Amino acid sequence: MTITLHDLRSTAASTFGWEDLRPGQERAMEAVLAGRSVLCVMPTGSGKSAIYQVPALTLPGVAVVVSPLIALQHDQAESINETSGSVRAYVINSGMRKTELDAAWDAAADDDEATRAKFLFLAPEQIARDDVATRLRSLDVSLVVVDEAHCVASWGHDFRPDYLQLGHLLRDLRVPVVALTATASHPVQTEIAERLHLAGHAVIVEGFDRPNLTLDVVQHVDGAEKERAVRDQVLALEGPGLVYTATKKSANALAAELQERGRRADVYHAGRLKKERQAVHEGFLDGSIDVVVATTAFGMGIDKPDVRFVLHADISDSLDSYYQEIGRGGRDGLGSRAILHYRPEDLSLRRFFAAKSVNRTRLRELFAFLAARGKPVTVRKLKELSGLPPRKLAGLLNLLVASGAVGDGVKGYRARRMSTSDAVEAAVGQAERRERIDRSRVDMARRYAETRGCRRQFLLAYFGEELPGACGNCDNCFRQEQAGTVPESAGAGAASQADVPFEVDTVVEHPEWGRGTVMGYEDGIITVLFGSVGYKTLSTELVEEKELLATVPSGS
Numbered sequence: 252m253t254i255t256l257h258d259l260r261s262t263a264a265s266t267f268g269w270e271d272l273r274p275g276q277e278r279a280m281e282a283v284l285a286g287r288s289v290l291c292v293m294p295t296g297s298g299k300s301a302i303y304q305v306p307a308l309t310l311p312g313v314a315v316v317v318s319p320l321i322a323l324q325h326d327q328a329e330s331i332n333e334t335s336g337s338v339r340a341y342v343i344n345s346g347m348r349k350t351e352l353d354a355a356w357d358a359a360a361d362d363d364e365a366t367r368a369k370f371l372f373l374a375p376e377q378i379a380r381d382d383v384a385t386r387l388r389s390l391d392v393s394l395v396v397v398d399e400a401h402c403v404a405s406w407g408h409d410f411r412p413d414y415l416q417l418g419h420l421l422r423d424l425r426v427p428v429v430a431l432t433a434t435a436s437h438p439v440q441t442e443i444a445e446r447l448h449l450a451g452h453a454v455i456v457e458g459f460d461r462p463n464l465t466l467d468v469v470q471h472v473d474g475a476e477k478e479r480a481v482r483d484q485v486l487a488l489e490g491p492g493l494v495y496t497a498t499k500k501s502a503n504a505l506a507a508e509l510q511e512r513g514r515r516a517d518v519y520h521a522g523r524l525k526k527e528r529q530a531v532h533e534g535f536l537d538g539s540i541d542v543v544v545a546t547t548a549f550g551m552g553i554d555k556p557d558v559r560f561v562l563h564a565d566i567s568d569s570l571d572s573y574y575q576e577i578g579r580g581g582r583d584g585l586g587s588r589a590i591l592h593y594r595p596e597d598l599s600l601r602r603f604f605a606a607k608s609v610n611r612t613r614l615r616e617l618f619a620f621l622a623a624r625g626k627p628v629t630v631r632k633l634k635e636l637s638g639l640p641p642r643k644l645a646g647l648l649n650l651l652v653a654s655g656a657v658g659d660g661v662k663g664y665r666a667r668r669m670s671t672s673d674a675v676e677a678a679v680g681q682a683e684r685r686e687r688i689d690r691s692r693v694d695m696a697r698r699y700a701e702t703r704g705c706r707r708q709f710l711l712a713y714f715g716e717e718l719p720g721a722c723g724n725c726d727n728c729f730r731q732e733q734a735g736t737v738p739e740s741a742g743a744g745a746a747s748q749a750d751v752p753f754e755v756d757t758v759v760e761h762p763e764w765g766r767g768t769v770m771g772y773e774d775g776i777i778t779v780l781f782g783s784v785g786y787k788t789l790s791t792e793l794v795e796e797k798e799l800l801a802t803v804p805s806g807s
Contacts, residue, residue: 262309275457288428288452295433295578303396303429312393324372340370381631400430404442434571459714463581466706466725471594481564490541497565506544515541556583562590569692593700601693609682618674627663654681691785712771759800
């Protein structure tokens with residue numbers, strides 16, 4: 252039986268009530284029907300889940316969905332089951348009872364297409380388990396979905412070592428892969444494709460702009476004054492809304508103050524019990540909680556369309572994180588405010604978080620063990636023999652693989668021909684490179700907070716997207732319009748191509764920092780994302796005068 256785009260449209264209408272599919276959604280679905288993998292970069296709230304849900308319900312077999320948060324897995328599964336009117340989606344994770352896990356696996360292996368599970372939601376650490384991977388290989392899998400796909404890239408702001416095991420499984424299953432993310436610049440897209448072995452895949456980028464979000468930054472000097480200002484503004488804003496803080500302590504304090512003043516607020520962070528977090532999650536969705544004060548642990552995958560404000564009491568660790576968090580506002584297309592309360596001293600905390608520590612002893616022991624074996628070793632065997640926690644082992648392996656000291660093949664991990672000391676130094680150098688990149692992200696967040704130009708142009712340029720002219724919907728644009736002046740521009744789109752030496756997304760070479768990608772321009776400054784040092788800003792005039800950058804020929 253041949254499945255057509257008409258069949259997908261029928262499923263979308265009859266099951267989900269979607270009479271029309273967006274162009275990006277249709278292009279992605281067509282690629283899946285043709286047996287191609289797809290990398291989709293779409294703004295938060297743009298309907299990325301439809302790209303896999305509609306084909307999965309139409310195609311024979313079960314879709315395997317790898318998702319990083321257990322709460323998100325359950326939300327998505329429950330939504331699918333409620334919409335379809337039957338249990339077609341199951342969750343498999345370490346927090347479930349054996350009877351529940353058995354029921355999920357049995358449903359996925361059912362020979363009857365009418366009753367078979369159509370979706371299996373798994374956390375990435377499940378994929379690393381040999382028994383889980385073996386059971387998945389025995390199933391009739393229609394496609395594999397990698398949600399929050401930027402987590403697989405070391406360039407990504409939220410890199411997770413557990414995602415590294417996906418490549419092996421995907422090569423074995425030989426089915427289309429749908430990789431989804433809201434935050435992936437061109438270099439991150441390239442690494443995602445490499446890590447997941449997406450040969451001949453389609454890339455669909457729908458743009459990063461969310462014009463219904465009003466961008467605003469409130470500057471502060473004194474910490475106590477900032478705390479009062481945050482509290483007073485949240486009390487004055489109409490909800491529902493989200494407030495993000497840097498620490499659990501500050502989240503608890505702010506939520507308590509809001510509650511004392513009659514606001515229906517609660518707090519969400521990793522320090523609370525699972526059942527308490529779930530209650531906050533459900534309360535925010537059903538409207539009994541109006542404001543959630545949280546660390547970054549809250550919000551991923553939250554499908555609440557009417558969030559009217561997203562306020563940051565502290566600056567985020569990167570614009571990648573900030574963009575993803577503010578994207579939870581205004582999913583209904585109506586106006587929503589994205590407010591950042593900024594104090595330069597707060598950057599020191601973010602720089603502290605960006606610092607990485609490397610256990611040289613563990614690296615030395617792991618590489619020496621692999622070298623002594625002289626043949627590939629599976630992850631399962633390494634877990635048994637090393638005694639390391641899974642995440643710690645995955646992190647060490649990733650450093651050794653990324654630095655070239657260890658090969659990552661189908662049969663397992665194998666040490667390269669080099670000395671143990673050289674392998675350790677290479678891995679440490681890789682960790683230091685990541686730290687430089689993370690610190691550069693903190694610096695870009697600072698520049699966003701301190702820019703005098705259009706904030707939307709700056710934010711979009713960070714992701715390599717041009718906006719032709721000031722947005723008119725950020726505090727800097729409002730301020731300059733009220734003063735009767737033309738808003739300053741912060742992106743390359745405001746200048747003609749003759750005014751800039753390189754187009755956005757051009758790959759360039761620097762004599763010291765190597766290759767990088769041109770991300771954008773601001774007031775005579777060019778921003779380049781380098782693989783060795785992260786984001787760097789250079790004077791456009793100096794770049795041209797000293798010939799500091801050279802275009803890298805395509806394909807070289």
